[in-house]
Amino acid sequence: MTKFAVGQAVSRLEDEPLLKGQGRYTDDVKLPNATYAYILRSPHAHARIRSLDVAAAKKAPGVLTVLTGKDVAADKLGDMPCFIPIDNIDGSKRADTPHPILAKDTVRYVGDPVALIVAETLNQARDAAELIEVDYEERPAAVHTLNSAKPGAPQAWDHVKNNICFDWQSGDKAAVEAAFKNAAHVTKVTLWNNRCVVNSLETRGAIADYDAKTDRSTLYTGSQGASLIHPQIADAVLKIGKDKLRVITPNVGGGFGMKIFLYCEQCLIVWASRKVKRPVRWIAERSEAFLSDTQGRDNHSVAELALDKDARFLALRVTTHANLGAYLSNFGPYIPTVGTRMLAGVYKTPAIYINVKGVLTNTVPMDAYRGAGRPEAIYLLERTVDTAARELGLSPDEIRRRNFIQPADIPYKTALGDLYDSGDFPGNMQRSMTKADWTSFAARRAESEKRGMLRGIGMAYYIEICGNGPGEGAIIKVDPKGTVTVFLGMQDNGQGHVTSNTQILSEKLGIDASAIRIVQGDTDFTPEGMTGGSRFSATGGTTLLMAADKVVEKGKEIAAESLEVAARDLEYKDGKFTVAGTDKAIDIFQVAAAAQSKKDLPQGEEAGLNAKVSYALPSATYPNGCHIVEVEIDPATGKVEVLRYTVCDDFGSVINPMLLAGQVHGGIAQGLGQALFEHTVYDEQSGQLLSGSLMDYALPRADQLPNIDFNFHNSPCTTNPLGIKGSGEAGAIGAPPAVMNAIADALYHAAGIKHIDMPATPQRVWQALSGSKAGKAA
């Protein structure tokens, strides 16, 4: 293998072992003498547990233990943490939702864990679960996001009035009200951002091992960063101390945000393993995933946009009800609040005011899903901008052109406080329109109409924020035998971290890719970090560069001793430290060997050519781009087909264009899935998840996706050394508004319909077209 440069479309180093079945996912971790856990879950959305009898289950064949909320209380285990404080408008704090790892006296959603059974086989554990007698006293369930916030609605929690966990605001209310008074036109849009079940291909899992000699547990679990869940399990919940737990994350088959957070099962399995003093395995079934993985979105919003007589935006006012589920997940309240910053979009809207009410319901807890608040914000904004254009008789591009933050305005601080450092929004839109043949759309529409089909075109200009969050760790160790090992805090979930980090380091240190090893997901070795918020390349890449700089710096000191010159006279290039202007050189691995002995080490330095860096970017970065979608609708059935998809993105600098295209394609697939297919339906009375399997919950499939014409128009980010902006979530943010704007264009042109909600299922489209009031979509 040769040196890999940043910017090359290097094939994924991960692929060969994964495609050959040599990957090691959680379920592949086979430990001798392992036992199997089954989790008995609540069949009710809301019920008091009158009694819970596990005597028969405990005596069932093969059963080692049965644990319930009583055991949780007896062992004084802590609750599941939520990290996000929220201040209400009136200055009070948000409500809390104490969340034990097994329900104590009340179950609050269908799927809430009630008992854990550990047995010699999974079938024995399941058999025993059927012997558990639970006497539930059913209570009315709060289900619907909006209706649950109304007075008199069923209460998910007795202490939370009208289920409103928080009532949060942001922006300048007075300025917005003043602007509305002077508006020439106000556009009002009311819409739903539909709830999504994440559905990672690999379901969640946890396998715990226990070593009695050292009283130490090892947890193997899919995650987006082992270090984030490590202290939560060890300190907050089980209270055994971090040194008694090692968390290992093997290969991960998709996370999309959902695998960032702590889950009851991870704590339960470690706890149970310490009790039975044997390994315990638990791998979620798909039906369990539907009932227990955090879900995403589920917001109801009203947006009002004030415009002047020239269609320039004066102010934006937004009221959102956000479903939080039954318990606050790790970052649950963060998503619908902080995510709203992107409501400023790429426009010079001088005043913005946002009010978000977080609503507790008897449904699965909500948290980040690919985009985490930004898709919700951009969908609302871009649907509103399109609607304003339609009302004012402007084209979608014209209204955007009149309101864009121009390149000359940058750096630009938005009304919500974000400082955009770079970007060419008009240029991106123009490039996307050119590639999409925007101006010749009318001819294509006419051709569709000849065949009796409705055709629409739509655009969405998204901007998002990446690189936020805590510090990322990177450790580099140079082995004299010729390898460089990198220990990362971040966790690959399929993105290609090994490939892109190898590229960054191969270029930076000038060494062969084959000499580089990337280690992730082991709290005994890897530093702190978390993959999420599209921050891997910008934050993690920068951290790695800084660690590499430290290696070179330390290497120079050591090389100087060996070569008996001053460190400042040394140059580092292509893996060698060379005395400037001579051919006297020593390579990095020889330096690493020298670093083992005290003789050549600078005073106070540890042995070995190693470096450790922990770093958080001082400012965020703002990827952005223009998605253009063309759809055709069959008016007889309401079926929507996406015919063309064009995107022009600004991702700053590119490490690997092939990995980047993969991120964009995947993001668009998920965004298109949300827009057209993914329909999470809870029964409003019972709180049962009606779309609880892949037989009823439709994910996008390959034959429903168009070819994606993916283009760059990059303006490197000025606030990180790699110039990177982050791409992981971009597709999922841009796709829903672009698809829905295209559908609205077709429906308005054909029938004057201004809006339908996602997902635009055939039935919804047909009902809108037929004006049928009878069957409001379920």
Added chain:
Amino acid sequence: MYNFNYHRPTSIAEAAALFVKASEARYLAGGQSLIASLKMRLSQPSDLIDLSGIAELRAIKADSANLTIGALATHNAVASSKDVQRAIPALAQLAAGIGDRQIRNAGTLGGALANNDPAACYPAAALALGAVIHTDKRAIAAADFFIGLYETALAPGELITSVSFPIPKTANYQKFQQPASRFALVGVFIAQTAQGVRCAVTGAGPGVFRSSVIEQALTQRFDAAALDKVNVAAADLNSDIHATADYRAHLVKVLAQRAVAAA
């Protein structure tokens, strides 16, 4: 899954004997519905009698009047059979549209008919074409076979051996997929048979049924336009999270028109 005794007989007689001997036996054909229900513990047979070892159940043959397909012919075998494609192309097309590739390689004609899922495709073909379902005991006309939701005229232990489809003058099947399962949200099979025009509808109601309003209109004139004024009643149709009865009724008519146009 609960534990069960597993058998793999090599003849129909052996299968039937095993069935009688067991306390609560189930036949296993392609397993595309049964295995899923076993895994979810929704079904608890004492014995599972796997039919895949009975070679005679796979044969496909056509004569001038009938196409006869063995009960264990997979959807893929039917879709790719030259005999089927020649005799009743609509049936090959129907089989090619069931589920996905993996399902088509495992699922069988006999299994689909015996299961009588209200959204399955094959029952529509059997009913519209006036098929005869042969069992190890008798021959049952399709019109008498489909009783209701997952219910058929089969007696306990009675085994479908083959199905004879009279070859129609023309036929076509149109399916509008339920987006997740790819079963028929509505499926309409139209055929011009020796007995007249037949229109069988699946996916829309509690079980497969013939639409008399559509048959009457098409009997007068076999033309898509003949259905323009037909009103398909929504009253007895299903409403669920995917489609209301109104939408299903509308789709029945749209798909019938498309089937006539394509037949």
